[in-house]
């Protein structure tokens with residue numbers, strides 16, 4: 001018998017499948033002011049040591065380093081994000097970015113990249129879930 005959680009109809013418009021697809025950092029996993037110290041502290045590292053070993057400059061600014069495959073160094077297969085409680089805001093807000101909330105085509109396109117977005121749900125339902133849990137917006 002199929003469990004409800006395996007059935008698309010019973011899943012919310014978004015629920016993370018822990019696949020790690022969104023943890024590829026081509027666009028830069030930007031670390032904002034205040035996040036830098038918070039992540040370093042969570043890892044028990046001095047800020048400068050954290051910057052030197054875990055960060056790099058990308059076009060958007062200071063970002064979390066990626067491995068040779070392009071995946072964020074904090075992604076651990078089977079476990080997910082190793083800094084989940086303090087992860088950057090950009091990560092915490094995915095996939096509820098304004099671009100996906102405001103643009104149906106962008107939301108539909110994002111389904112190819114994120115299996116956590118439920119293809120059985122409407123864009124309106126996705127927006128509703130996003131608005132309920134939304135923090136400060138990212139660009």
Ligand code: SF4
Nearest residue numbers: 016017020022114116
């Ligand atoms: S791509 Fe989607 S389902 Fe996969 S880890 Fe990221 S948010 Fe979760």
Ligand code: SF4
Nearest residue numbers: 023072074075081091
């Ligand atoms: S910080 Fe965490 S959520 Fe963000 S890209 Fe890295 S592993 Fe993924």
